[in-house]
Amino acid sequence: MSEVYPVPDAVASAALIDNARYLEMYEASVNDPEAFWGEHGKRLDWIKPYSKVKNTSYDPHNVDIKWFEDGTLNVAANCVDRHIATRGDQVAIIWEGDDPSEHLEITYKELGQHVNTMAGVLRNAGVKKGDRVTLYLPMIPEAAYAMLACARLGAVHSIVFGGFSPNSLAQRISGCDSKVVITADEGLRGGRKVPLKANVDKAVETAPVDAVVVVKRTGGDIAMQDGRDIWYHEAAANAPDFIEPEEMNAEDPLFILYTSGSTGQPKGVLHTTGGYLTYASMTHQYVFDYQDGDVYWCTADVGWVTGHSYIVYGPLANGATTLMFEGVPTYPSPSRFWDVVDKHKVSIFYTAPTAIRSLMGAGEEHVKKTSRSTLRILGSVGEPINPEAWNWYYNVVGEGRCPIVDTWWQTETGGILITPLPGATALKPGSATRPFFGVQPALVDAEGQILDGATEGNLVILNSWPGQMRTVYGDHERFVQTYFSTYKGMYFTGDGCRRDEDGYYWITGRVDDVINVSGHRMGTAEVESALVAHPKVSEAAVVGYPHDLKGQGIYVYVTLMEGEDPSDDLRKELVKWVRQEIGPIASPDLIQFAPGLPKTRSGKIMRRILRKIAEDSFDNLGDTSTLADPSVVTDLIDNRQNKS
Ligand code: WT7
16 A cells, blocks of 8 residues: 545635536536537637537547637637736746856736747748747747747747757758758856757758758857858847737647657657647646745756646736746755745746756755645656655655645647646555546556556547647658557557556556657657667667666667677777767767677567566566577676766
């Protein structure tokens, strides 16, 4: 039996939703989704109201997902313009710089001016409705302005995280045929500069664009190419003050975000306008119990979906005050998060288990010297949170006062699907607990049979919700294959999951060849293809293994070309290579040189065995009788890499 933390009465009575209300609303949402979402879609301002609410099919012959399909609206008008009359002088974005001496407070009125200016600059650079624009930006307010400016013009943004290499950036620019890139001279993280513009220069050698808009952040020395590169501050001086928001259909694309899968290149996850914003805004309000006067801080980067839905779109659609942080949790000291909480009176704080674990390691004195008295709600996202980290977050950071919402979702889901609600849900450390309104999770066995009661299986979702991705950009067949073909008529999440006797869900991790490194999702196939592109590598296999700080680490098995000798220098060279090919977030943690990999007689690599060896559980390798050469296993075990 796991520990249970009931909702304190005081929390329940002050919250938007208590348990009785949750049960009632949940039931209504799954019994009559049309009526439920028809009502909640009204939280947005529509130009032309919808008359149709839901039109969705998970039939693998005809996967088609449409919400509010005859309504029209503009996302930027919903996130900015509509708030100006009622809360123009309220702070919309608090920006906290990498250096603690720098911060900004941007009101809704000011946000409106900035978004219009950015939209004007983009329009002058030739951006029109439907065009794709790639953003490769640090965590500065201009990142939010650029997202909203694209939305205002009806252009589709594709954000590439600043930790990706020029090569990965190039793939993502050409993947969606972007003609404009927005970047900064350099980023600043933990006192170190990130050469963003220089990376763009390299990327556009292979993925040419018409224009690169450059925001000045550090003033560092960069090259500007005449006729292509535009300084944002110069172009802003010549931009119109006002750009009419484009009238968009609810199903027009809002953004593309590339994410890793179990095979091939990253997929361009496509989200659309009306359903996405309805879902992001509603989940932001209820999951975090956001109420007027709260100061809300999500520590993610806008390069990931968490930053899209829960730094920018959800909070701003709700007229919230959202904090945007440029830096890292440990700079200038491990008390930075809590210093920022005190400095800006943060009441809702949302972060990832990997950050919690690293701060836990630094010692609680860094927490205890701060007040944190404004905190009311804590959140977690990205990977299962281990009970030690949960307890530390709850007791040391939250001093036992603040519920932790452990939110399970994915890039594909657009918003949170399984989560506690602060005033409604008794907590169990490590469990994402219960489904949000309208979400129907189920567990299935390998054949797709739905399992009842307390059990364990593969997590699927039985019916659509408004925030769901609509397609893989340019490859609908891949969308159908990836998500709707494993179990017919169901959305397959790729996660394994347990359900307990109270109906609580416990995510156990990916069941495909995707690994989760510090909350970042990585396809093992991508790392493998980077490795085999190295001239000295003949074959490579990549698996995850349990890592104290990162959740999972990257374990690489490499077979070298004939005549190449293993060495520590070659290990370093391969790490550097992968960083160049994909980016620092894909750096291998351990590399084992393997003269042979375990393969079936038909030549398929048996990853199950490699995973076990990387996890040090080689007493339990399972059936090895189908191996072409069973002796390779002994060699792999003897030469396994040390984890300490
Ligand atoms: C995968 C999705 C959704 C924002 C961040 C990651 C894992 C996410 C949790 C959680 C256990 C979680 C799953 C999921 N995951 N949140 N609260 N508990 N696992 O988005 O990069 O698309 O990764 O992250 O494995 O499938 P993403």
